[in-house]
Amino acid sequence: MHFPAPLKSNSVKIMLLGSGELGKEVAIEAQRLGIEVVAVDRYANAPAHQVAHEAHVIDMQNKDEVLDLIRRVNPTYILPEIEAISIDALFEAEKEGFHVIPNAEAVNKTMNRKNIRKFAAEELGLKTSAYRFVSTFEALREAAEAIGYPCVVKPVMSSSGHGQSIARTPEDLEKSWEIAKEARGDASELIVEEFVRFDYEITLLTARNEKETVFCEPIGHEQKDGDYIFSWQPAFMSPEALSKAQTIAKKVTDGLGGRGIFGVELFVKGDEVYFSEVSPRPHDTGMVTLITQSQSEFALHLRAVLGLPLEFTFFTPGASAAYKAKNESVTPIVHVDDKAFSKDSFVRIFGKPESHEGRRMAVLLTMAASETEALAKAKERIGYLDDSAPVTRVVEEHRVESEESCVIKKVFKFIFG
Numbered sequence: 001m002h003f004p005a006p007l008k009s010n011s012v013k014i015m016l017l018g019s020g021e022l023g024k025e026v027a028i029e030a031q032r033l034g035i036e037v038v039a040v041d042r043y044a045n046a047p048a049h050q051v052a053h054e055a056h057v058i059d060m061q062n063k064d065e066v067l068d069l070i071r072r073v074n075p076t077y078i079l080p081e082i083e084a085i086s087i088d089a090l091f092e093a094e095k096e097g098f099h100v101i102p103n104a105e106a107v108n109k110t111m112n113r114k115n116i117r118k119f120a121a122e123e124l125g126l127k128t129s130a131y132r133f134v135s136t137f138e139a140l141r142e143a144a145e146a147i148g149y150p151c152v153v154k155p156v157m158s159s160s161g162h163g164q165s166i167a168r169t170p171e172d173l174e175k176s177w178e179i180a181k182e183a184r185g186d187a188s189e190l191i192v193e194e195f196v197r198f199d200y201e202i203t204l205l206t207a208r209n210e211k212e213t214v215f216c217e218p219i220g221h222e223q224k225d226g227d228y229i230f231s232w233q234p235a236f237m238s239p240e241a242l243s244k245a246q247t248i249a250k251k252v253t254d255g256l257g258g259r260g261i262f263g264v265e266l267f268v269k270g271d272e273v274y275f276s277e278v279s280p281r282p283h284d285t286g287m288v289t290l291i292t293q294s295q296s297e298f299a300l301h302l303r304a305v306l307g308l309p310l311e312f313t314f315f316t317p318g319a320s321a322a323y324k325a326k327n328e329s330v331t332p333i334v335h336v337d338d339k340a341f342s343k344d345s346f347v348r349i350f351g352k353p354e355s356h357e358g359r360r361m362a363v364l365l366t367m368a369a370s371e372t373e374a375l376a377k378a379k380e381r382i383g384y385l386d387d388s389a390p391v392t393r394v395v396e397e398h399r400v401e402s403e404e405s406c407v408i409k410k411v412f413k414f415i416f417g
């Protein structure tokens, strides 16, 4: 491939629609290859704005504003980085010949739980939790009765756990209804899901450049309030579960098509693998690849977008811990103890201009001889970043790992290493 210089009439230009911590790392990778970066978000001085050639602040849900900016910037590639973007603008841009990553229809399917669930379960025939869609409280009650308790209630359009709750009894439904309504995005419709008592959950990062598809080592993660707090790589899986996970990821990403990295979220129970959802972009749990791989998920995303080879090396087991702000502040400070900068750990501070309770502001990364050790270090050292907020856990049940599944895991580990 030829790499024209940035800021010229013939530059290769990427436009990030969303400029948070994930976009910031993509922008840095693009800068390393001399690709011109235009970063867009709904607020000023977003993380990727600070490392881009050009920064814009617009209402990303407004079709006209998004389209007008796309036409003015004339990017080679448009990279959606968040879900809350005017999908009509992306469809229109694609019609006008712009290259949306991975493509507008894939963005459309994945931004709405109804579309992706129907696609995965009904079109591709993948195993998922039982589910129903509802838009009235009465229908929510009926769906919960049919699916059984506990069940998980989520707005069809939301991310990072916003608006999500578990109803354990019929009495919880009113609260779940209120939580969902308060969430951002289009909360007019909800999905009610069977609560899957999985042994563990993973993200399988899958990159495709339309010539080849590659998988990263599976990433294990722990969630609090529907948002990730710890991730580690590799996540131990039985060979059968790993093979099923890769088959599902290949089917889903081939079905969505286009170029880029995808975060395929899966629940694993024994050797059964359930498809949960997929992000057509780097995944927050995948920040661990900043320390574990020669090419992080961000570098792989960019390579896939540009149609470059997707070769990389898995360097070392590692883990990540999300640092969440405790307070609201327009002058936020992340206090980091020097010990976080030891030979086997480092920190990435996103530079978000404002904090509010629970907002992810930084990530701590650790490496070790095993993922268990790396995770233990991450859990211990996240305390080196001050006031990391203890948030109450939504999916409390998952903490209780059955003795049986522990024994099975140990046996597999003994046999397969």
Ligand SMILES: Nc1ncnc2c1ncn2[C@@H]1O[C@H](COP(=O)(O)OP(=O)(O)OP(=O)(O)O)[C@@H](O)[C@H]1O
Pocket: 129, 152, 154, 158, 159, 160, 161, 162, 164, 193, 194, 195, 196, 197, 198, 201, 223, 226, 227, 228, 265, 276, 277, 395
């Ligand atoms: N049906 C379910 N059964 C059991 N646990 C679930 C279920 N749905 C969600 N969870 C738990 O809640 C977490 C968040 O759910 P989900 O990924 O659907 O939300 P999200 O808002 O899209 O989050 P993100 O944007 O961070 O991926 C899951 O990773 C899992 O731990």
Ligand SMILES: NCC(=O)N[C@@H]1O[C@H](COP(=O)([O-])[O-])[C@@H](O)[C@H]1O
Pocket: 018, 019, 020, 021, 022, 023, 081, 082, 159, 160, 283, 284, 352, 359, 360
């Ligand atoms: N699970 C999706 C995810 O992690 N997205 C990442 O968080 C940013 C928004 O953060 P903010 O809400 O703090 O502005 C997004 O821009 C993206 O980088």
Ligand SMILES: [Mg+2]
Pocket: 265, 277
């Ligand atoms: Mg998710």
